[in-house]
Amino acid sequence: MVDDAQLAPPLQSFEDFAKLAQKNNPDVRVSSLSVRAAQYESSSARGGYLPTLTLDYIYGIDAPQFAVHGPDGIRNLGYSASATLNIPVWNWGA
Numbered sequence: 001m002v003d004d005a006q007l008a009p010p011l012q013s014f015e016d017f018a019k020l021a022q023k024n025n026p027d028v029r030v031s032s033l034s035v036r037a038a039q040y041e042s043s044s045a046r047g048g049y050l051p052t053l054t055l056d057y058i059y060g061i062d063a064p065q066f067a068v069h070g071p072d073g074i075r076n077l078g079y080s081a082s083a084t085l086n087i088p089v090w091n092w093g094a
Contacts, residue, residue, distance in 0.1 A: 054084040 012020075021028045061067075063076035070076050 049088055051088065052086045054086070056082045056084075 022032055023029075057079070058081075059077075059079040061076050062078050063070055065071075065076070068075065068077055
């Protein structure tokens with residue numbers, strides 16, 4: 001009497017099986033990438049609950065003519081800076 005379990009080759013691990021399935025089967029590859037995209041989408045949606053800080057700095061000419069000094073001697077070059085802090089208190093279920 002011969003035990004067939006001893007003659008059969010050992011099974012591969014599940015990780016190896018999953019890698020081969022993703023490599024050889026396009027449906028499995030698409031579904032695993034869809035799961036990964038959904039995970040990225042949920043983590044980016046959770047980022048909407050965090051406060052954001054925006055800094056803007058602008059330097060340039062603010063005049064009708066392109067010159068460093070205007071006809072009356074006023075300097076046309078200028079700069080401005082602004083900062084915005086957005087604290088999400090209520091997102092209306094978005």
